[in-house]
Amino acid sequence: MVLTRFIYPLPASWFLTAMTVISGAASVIAGLMEIKGKSMQYSKFFNTNNKNVEASNTKVIKFSGRNGMILAYAPAFVASAASVAFMQDKGLRFTLVTSALAFHFFKRLFEVIFIHKYSGSMPIDTAIFISAGYFLSSLSLIYSQHLCGEFAEPIVDLKYAGLTIFLVGVVGNFYHHYLLSKLRKEGEKQYKIPRGGLFHLVICPHYLFEILGFVGISCISQTVYGLSFAAGTICYLTGRSFATRKWYLSKFEDFPNDVKALIPYIF
Template sequence: MVLSTLLRFIYPPPASWFITAMTVINGASLVNAGLMEIKGKSMQYSKFFNTNKKNVEASGAKIIELSGRNGMLVAYGPAFVASVTSLAFMPNEGLRFTLVSSALAVHFFKRLFEVLFIHKYSGSMPIDSAIVISTSYFLSSLCTIYSQHLCGQFPEPVVDLKYAGITIFLVGIVGNFYHHYLLSKLRKEGDKEYKIPQGGLFDLVICPHYLFEILGFIGISCMSQTVYALSFTAGTIGYLTGRSYATRRWYLSKFEDFPKDVKALIPYIF
C-alpha cells in the first residue's frame, strides 16, 4: 500500500546497481557529514577552516591550500561542466530530463558567478576539502542526470510535480542569491573580520542561504521525481541542517551580542 502510493509520486528505481549503490552511499554520507557538523567536526572551509588553521599548523600537519576563490571554483566547476555536457550531448531525452539538467546547470553557474563576482574571501581553503566537495557535487550531478536518463523508459508518475518543482527551484535560487549578496556587503574590499549578518531573513535565522539552497534542491527533486534525486535532497537537508547548527554555535561563541532569538535554519523553529 505504501509502495503503491509512493510510486504515484516517483519513478520506480531503475535496474542499475551503480545508481542503487550511489543512492544509499550519497544520502548516508551527507547525513553523516551533517551529524559530524553538529558534533563539532566541521568540513574545513570558510570560517571553520580559518578558525582551526592555527591549531592544525601547531600540530605539525602540512596543509596544501588554495585561495578561497580558487578552492570554490574547483568545488563547483566539474558539476557545472557535467550538467552543461548532458544538455549538449543528450538533447532528445524529453522535457523532464532537460528541466533537471538545466536546473543543475543554472544552480552551478550561479555558484560560479558568485565565486567570481559576489563573494568576498577572508582566507584560503585546504585542497583536500576542495576535492571532497568537488567530487561530491560532480558525482551527485552525474547520478541525478544518469538516473533521469534511465527512468525515461518508465511511464510518467501519476502525480506530476515538475511544474511545482520549477517554481520551488526559482524561489530557492533567487533567495539563495539574494542572501549571498547580503553576506558580500558585510565587508569592504580587504576587510577580513566576520560580522553578524543583517537584512532579509538573517534577522530570523543565521543561515537563510542554506534554507533557500534546500528549497532549490527540493525543486530539482520535484522536477526529477526519481529515487536518487529524492535521496540526494534528503542527504543535503541533513548536511545543511547540521552545518547551520554549527554555524549558529560558531556565531554564539564569537559574538557576545549575537541575538539569542535568531535560529539556525528555520524561522522560529530551529
Template sequence: MLLDSAIPISFSYFISTVSMIYAQYLSQDMPEPAIDLKYPGLALFLLGIAGNFYHHVLLSKLRIKDDKGYKIPKGGLFGLVICPHYLFEIIGFCGVSLIAQTVYSLSFTLGTTLYLIGRSSATKKWYLSKFENFPREIKTLIPYIF
C-alpha cells in the same frame, strides 16, 4: 571560501548532478508518475536559486575591502534564521526532487538537508560564542520553528 573547501564541494555537486542525470536516463522506460510535479518543482527551484543568490549577495557585502573582522549578517531573512542561504538551497533541491521524481533525487535532497542542518547548527553555535550581542531568538534554519 578557501580553496580546500571549494574543490570538494564543487566536485560533490558535479558528481551528484551527473548521477541525477544518469538516474533520469535509467528511468526513461518506466511509467510516468501519476502526478506531474514539474511546474511546482520549477517554481520551488527558481525560488531557491533566487533566495540563495540574494542572501549570498548580502553576505558578500559584509566585508569592505581589507576588512578582516567578522560581522553579524543583516537584511533578508538573516533576522529570522542564521543561514537563510542554506534554507533556500534546501528549497531549490526540493524543487529538483519534484522535477525529477526519482529515488536518487529524493535521497540527495534528504542528505543535503541533513548536512545543511548540521552546518547551520554549527554556525549558530559559532556566532553565539563569538558575539555577546548575538540575538538568541534567531532560529537555526526555519523561521519561527527551528
C-alpha cells in the same frame, strides 16, 4: 504505496543503487560531524578547537579560497551543461532537470568569481573531495533521469511545482549571498552579524533557500536518487546551520537569541 504515485521506480542499476545509499549516508554523517564541531577544512568553523588548529598548521598544498571553490563547482557544471547541450532528445523533464543543475552550478561559479569575498585558503585534497562529490552526485542524478525515461510518468506530476520551488530557492539563495558579501568592506577580515533579508529570523537563510533549490530539483526529477540527494542535502545543511548559529553565539555577545538556525521561529 503512496510514494509510488510521486516517483519513478528505482532503475535496475548497481551504480545508482550504490550512489543512492552512499550519497545519502555521507550527507547525514557530514551533517552530524558539523553538529559535533568537526567541519571541513575550508570552513570558518574549522579552527574552533586545538586539534583542528594543529591539523591546519601542518604543511599541505592549498588553493586560495576562490580557486578552491571554482574547482569544487566546475566539473559538476560542465557535466550538467554538456547534458543540456548534447542530450536534447530525452524529453522535457530530463531537460528541466539538467538545465536546473547547470543553472545552479553556473550561479555558484558566478558567485565565487564576482560575489563572495574570501579571507582563507582551501587544502587541495578538500577541494578535490568536494569537487568529486558534486560531480558524482550530478552525474548520478542525470543518469537516473536518463534511465527513468523508459518508465511511465508518475501519476502525480510535480515538475512544474518543482520548477517554481527551484526558482524561489535560487533567487533567495543569491540575494542572501549578496547580503553576506556586503558585510565586509574591501580589506576587512573580521566577521559581523548578518543583517537584512531573513537574517533577522534565521542565521542561515541562504541554506534554507539552497535546500528549497534542491527540493525543487528533486520534485522536477521525481526519481529515487533525486529524493535521496535532496534528503541528504537537508541533513547536511541542517547540521551546518546548527554549527553556524553555535559559532555566532560564541563569537558575539550581542547575538540575538531569538534568531534561529535555519527555520524561522522553529529551529
